[in-house]
Amino acid sequence: MAKLYYRFGQMNASKSIQLLTVAHSYEEQGKRVTLFTPAVDDRYGRGVIASRVGIAKQAIVVDDGTNLYEIVKGDPADCVLVDEVQFLRAYHVRQLARIADDLDIPVIAYGLLKDYRNHLFEGSEAAILWADRIEEIKTICANPGCDRKATMILKVKDGKPVYAGEQIEVGGNDLYKSVCRKHYFHPDVDGLMHTP
Template sequence: MAKLYFRYGTMNSGKSIEVLRVAHNYEEQGKKVLLLTSVMDDRFGVGKVASRIGMQKGAIVVDEHLDMVALAQTERPNCILVDEAQFLNKAQVSQLIEVVDELDIPVIAYGLRADFMGQLFEGSNALLAVADTIEEIKTICWYCDKKAIMNMRCKDGVPIFHGEQIQIGGNESYVPVCRKCYASKKKAAHG
């Protein structure tokens, strides 16, 4: 029986490397995998899953017009992998549920749990509510050796705590931090 997995982590925790590794494992065994990514992530070009260490692979772009159920029915993959799943909306998560429950195709979604203000993304919120299995991909805090659980947005190396929820960026814009360091930097910023 297929399951819906949600694997979440902070920025720079290795989510995209994991997506590429899992895709490689399926393909190496001669199995078909569909790799999906959000139209919103254009850091390495739209329609690419890429890691900071240089690995990348083309992917199907998820936008408001993509019918993931019809795609899965047509392609009949052994597994569907979704990168940047935090950018999904509730309706798209419902499509993934249908792929799992009605077509018996496992789906593994990777993404951030929360934004730089500690608020859940719509896709993450929906996945946390309905995923069969929820797993954390861990990394360490940028400032100390504790486990990072939050994303800190920075501008010119200075932490910021306001702005639009979505701003695409990498290490120049975000660092993974523990809750204590996040609180300390926020307190210092607000004097």
């Protein structure tokens, strides 16, 4: 029986490259993969799943009106992969669960767990509630000299940490850093902004 997997991690934890690796593995075996990415994440272009290491693949864009279940039912695949699941609506995640249950197609959703305010995203909360299996992809704190596990996302603007505001502002290393809890509250902002 197929399952819905939720693989979460902080920024720079290799989520997108892992997704692209899974897609490649299926395709190398002659199997079909359906990829989804949210409309709000257009950092690399609309409908593009890309890793910071430079590998990218086209995906179906998901907006509020997209019915993932109907798309996959009409054009079945051997596996469904979802990038940035935190930006999806809860009903999209329920559609992913239906793909696994009713169509017997495995679904692997990758994304963040919490935002920079330490609140769950709608999509990540739904993934926790509906996934058959939840797996953490770990990375270490970006604060210089720290080797603790990164568990928080620190937003930095104009050289200062930001702890309040709108939940979604799409950005990369220029705006967000994955840090441990200690450095979330006591960041070395100058050191963070100068790390590669």
